[in-house]
Structures are given as structure tokens and as C-alpha cells.
Amino acid sequence: MIRRTPLAGLWLVSLLAGTASACGQTDTENHTPQSNGIIVQCASELTPTQCDQALARHHVEVVKSLGRPGLFLVTQPKGKSVTELVDALRSDPALKYAEPNRRVGR
């Protein structure tokens, strides 16, 4: 989320060329988020073992814990699209929510 001064001229050109159309309008098309795994949160009443079992049902593996019990970044198994996996995880009552892990930037 920065603007570099040395590139101000370039930025101005790109602004004139493209930004106006890009930002002045609302793109209502669905965009496929770039995904780097899936974020899942197990239901609060689940024990860690039950949470592990719930994730195992969907053949996902924990990449890392995200700082709260039952909140994980998990892998996307081969052969399943992000949408399919997220839909399956969301329909599992043992999981509070699931969403693609999207990219962000400065």
C-alpha cells in the first residue's frame, strides 16, 4: 500500500492509462481468489482430538496453527478444487468456518 516517489511519473502514466477505468467502476464479476491453502476453524466445543478427526475426514493436513485453538491453515488435497474443498468443509458441522487463504499486499 505504498506510492514510491521515484516512480511517481510512471504511476501517473499508469493512472491515466488504466487506473481510472479500473477504479472508477465496480467489477461485479466473481473473481477466483488466489489461494494458498485453506483457513479452517473447528467448532469451539470440539476437543483437539475431535478437531484433528474432523480435518482428517476431509483429507487435509495442518500446515500451521494460527494462534488460536482449532484455527489452522490446511493443505488442499490433490484432485479437489478450492471451491469443492471449501464447500465440503463448510458443510461439516464440526467446523465453524473455512475459507481460502487469500493473498494480501502492502
Place this chain on the structure above:
Amino acid sequence: MGASTWREIGPGIAHVKLPIGSDVMAVLEAYRNDPSVDYAEPNYLVRKAETLPTDTRFGEQWGLRNTGQTVSGVAGVAGADIGVTRAWDLHRGDGSVIVATVDTGVDYNHPDLAANIWTNPNEVAGNSIDDDGNGKVDDVHGWNFARNSNDPMDDDIDGHGTHVAGIIGAVGNNGLGVSGVNWSVRIMPLKFLDADGYGDIADAVAAMYYAIDHGARIINASYTSPQRCILDTPSTAEREAIAAAGRAGVLVVAAAGNFRCDNEKTPFYPASHALNNIVSVAATDAFDNLASFSNAGANSVLLAAPGVNIFSTVRQGLVVNNRPVDYNTISGTSMATPMVSGVLALLASYRPGLSAGELRETVLKSVDAKTSLADKTLSQGRLNADAALRLDLPSQTPFQAGFIQANAVGDNRIDLSWLDNSTHEQGYHVERRIGSAPDFTRLDMLAANSQSYSDSQVQLAEGSAYRYRVVAYNAHGDSPPSREAVITIPLLAPNGLSSEVQYNQVRLRWTDRSQAEQGYQISRREDYGLYQVIGTTAANATEFVDHGVRANTRYYYQVRAISDVVGNSMAASELMVLTPGTPLTVESRDPVLPGQMCLFTAALGANHPALPPIRTARDWVANRSTLGRHLIAFYYRVSTRLLWWWKGRA
């Protein structure tokens, strides 16, 4: 004493002048010994108070003190700054407040930052033991979530995180480089963006929870989705992490975005989560105008702060224009955001008893109102550090509600929701204006902390606009009204769309259900085309004839009620029609043998049930190709001759 009264400056208070050469102290003593004089004192000279640091490049920090100096070739307007030099007369930070920078990392060795970098008090450096049991070994100065390591050193190509950190708290008055908004503060480096400035939500969320768990009072979030002005889906994980921060008394200060978008139409996260521990920040330039690149949002972006050509620390040795630098100028709402984080931290250390909500509301109530920001931010103003430190929040009216929305439910109910941005309101007034009524009328009075209301005393009329706003109030008066939430009840769409199709025209008919339409609009498309308006009718019309059709063509029609005042209705269900081929004009070309007797008719009889399907095949299959037409013509010509020949034989 020879003194003479120069002027009365209040009841019984005189400003006296002394003769030249008088001994002021002796005169004062004489006055003070006079029983008829309550008090006497010198008339001191005063000047505008201001504390200027010794940092050598402070003059380039126009956002902190704008004297109209030229920075990056731009000379701004004196006073278009956050007034922090006057705030420093009161307080300069005391190192008691932790601000987490969830960013590209921080150069914690930078000489202008090192003294203000947070150190984990429960971790022993370099012993390879997780002393505090938080699952992270030797997280002495934060954590690198991008690489899962204990080194949050900034490696960004622009030194973004270090720049942000310097704005919040580069060591002040150290005769070196720049000054942060806080001269003394604790910056917690939490790196989750990589060297190119990209990362993911999972790591941002983990970083926020780390900040919450390790005592941060403020999280600076100078990051957003890299998508431009699209209808983005908010991350539940991110929202829950920020909500958890709120419950822990932690504020999240978030950049509004750099794409010139209207965040009301295309929300930008995390700034656009409707949570009252988020402070979303737009950027201003040195003229107090909204920066040309800055996103805005009248309902959801709370305030603006300097964000153009901001001079601050960068990671040491960063190469800019082929030479290594330790400081650089960068623009963005990323830079405006730490200005606000810095002032919140300054205020938090100056008034340690303030809650997170009170800190936030104090900063919002103390902005400098700017007409250039009137429709761009909810507060309509630019950050003012001095005013924030001097504001006595309990003596103020409440700050206005944000994120107001209205939704029609059924035929006689509208549900409102809003974000309560005030900590000391006594309640809310709900106000409504229907249609062209000139003024709002008060509907109801709600308890403090209310954030929703159902208006069930309303009969929703087609084509009418219902406007709502809420006003927070307390003993000192009303807040400014919230922005307006508008529900316009759309026109009733026509239904029962039907057609009467000929090869050269289509007659459409529908049922007029609307009482408020100005007419009907008819649109048409072909198989792979887009809908185009082909005509309009007067009000109350129920049919339209399309003369512009071709034979043998499939068309799709839509009809909608239209109004310049309240907008158009939804379209009636799409209607598909297929125009027939041009009528057959097959005639015998033999003048001696006129007539169109047909072999099938002669053989089967005129009323045989097989004839209609044969005729259908003739008209809808054979007649649609050149070869078919030749075959039909051949058939008629030959069959007539054959019949005459057969008749002659018989």
C-alpha cells in the same frame, strides 16, 4: 507607583502600564501588599507553544510540521499537518505503549529505531528455548510469520515496514534523522509480508493474535487486498481476529487503500470490517486535500492523515537511485495509517486510563474539519495530535455512528443497522424521511450502545424512497447525524409476458402491475447478443409491437416498468420467440396446368391427420434452406403434372 490603567480586561481586573524605567518587581510587591488588590502579576509575553526535536531531518517531515517547506519538490500549506509539535509540549511518549506493526518486518537495528523496538520480557535471547511457552523459540523482538522464524528483519524492496515503524516511533530528539510521532514507544515487529510486499491472510491473522497475546494496545495494519475496486469477500478469520483484538482492548488501524476507490461501493479489507475497534485511514497531501490515490468512504473510512511524500526510516542500506540510504520518502495510505497509530499511542501513554474505544473516539472527535474531506471520511477531517491530547472527551457530544444500512423486510418493515462509534452516548434517536418530505422526523429513542432498529410502522409504497439516519446524544447535545441509509421500494415488475408471433412482427403483451411507472421499456436480444432497448411505451401500456424482426430468427424479450424518479423495476421473466419463415408462395409454373394439387392431399384426403405434420415439416424444416425450398417447388410442380397425367389415364 505611577501606574496608569490602560484597559479593563474583566470585572475588577485592570491591565496597568508602568512608566518607563519602573522596577516591575517592586511595583508588584507594592500591589501585593495592598489589601484592596487581590492579586497582581506581570503580563507575560507568550508565543505559540511548540516543541521541536533535534532530529536533523525533521524539517522534511511536513506531516508532523508543515511550514510550507518544499519536500520532494512540493511546497505545501503551512499548518496542513497533524500538529504534533504542540502535542509534544504536553507529552512525547514514554515507552509504555506497544504498537504492533503487522507488515514487512522492521529493521530493528536501525539507529533511529533500535531504542524503541519492543523486547519480549519473557524470552531469553539466543538460548534456543521457548522461555515463555508461546510455541515460538527466541521471539525476542517479534516474529517472522512469513518464514516462521524469530527474525522479523525487514527485507522489503522498499523498506515498507521500517518506514511505517519510523512514522510511529523513530526515536525523537536524538539528533539523528527523523522523529516519530512518539519519541518513545515500543514497536513490535511482526513480519508477514515477504520481500516483494505480499503475504496472506493466515499469517496476518496469526500475527494479530500474537500482538493481542503479547500486550500490544495498537495494531498497525498497512496492508489490503491487492485487488482493485472489486466486490471483495471479507475474510471471516481476519474479522474474528480483529474482533478478538477489540475484546482485548486493542485497536486495529487500517489503511483505506490506494486505488481511488469508494470503499462504500467496493469495501476494502481489513479497513472495511464494520467493527468499532478498527480505525480506517485515508491519506492527505501537504495541502490538506485527499491524496490523489487514496480510497475514501463517507460511512466507513473514519479520518485522514498525511500520506504523500512522507519521509521516514527505511531498512539500512536500501538502495534508492543507486545509493544506499537509511531514510526515504514514500507515499500511500500505508503512511497515513501509522500517523494515526502514532497519535493513538501518544494519547494512550498520555492518558493511560482511556479505554480503546475512548482513545479511538478522542482521536475522531479532535480532527481538523476539512471541506475537502466532507464526503470522503466519516469524521470529515484530518488527524490532529495536539487537539487529541487536549480533548476532554466526557465534555463532548458523541461521535456519529457509521456503517448505517437499511434493508426492507416484507411489505411493512425496514431493518436498520449501524456501528456505534461512541463510548459515552446516552442513547440514539432514529430519524426517518419518506419520499419528498422536506425534513427528517424522529421515530424513536433507543438505549446507549444500540446498533439496530426495526421500523415496522411503515407501509412500503411502490416507488417511494425511505431515508433513515441515527443521532447519538448525551447531556452535551447531539452527535452529527450518521450518513443516510436509503431504501427505495422498486416499481412492481410486469408479469404474464406473452407473444403473438408472425414472420415480420412480434406482438408482446403483459400485465401492468405498477401504479407509479412512467412507461415500459422493451429490450431484445438474439441468441448470443446483449439486450438492447428497442422501444418504450407510455404509462399503463400492456402491449408493444416489434416490427423490426426477421423471419426464421430466435429472439428474447424483456419488459420492465421505468421511472426517472425511483429507477426501473426488475424485468418480467424473459420470453423467447421464434419467428416463422416467410410464407410459402409456391405456384405451378405451368400456365396450362394451374393449381396446387398435391400428391399427399390427393392420396390421403384433405383432412387426413398426417397432413399437418407434413405441412409443419415443410414450413419449419424444408423451407429454412435453399435446397429445401427447391425441393418444395419441385414437388409442387411435379405433383401437379403427375396428377393431371394420372387423371388423364384414368
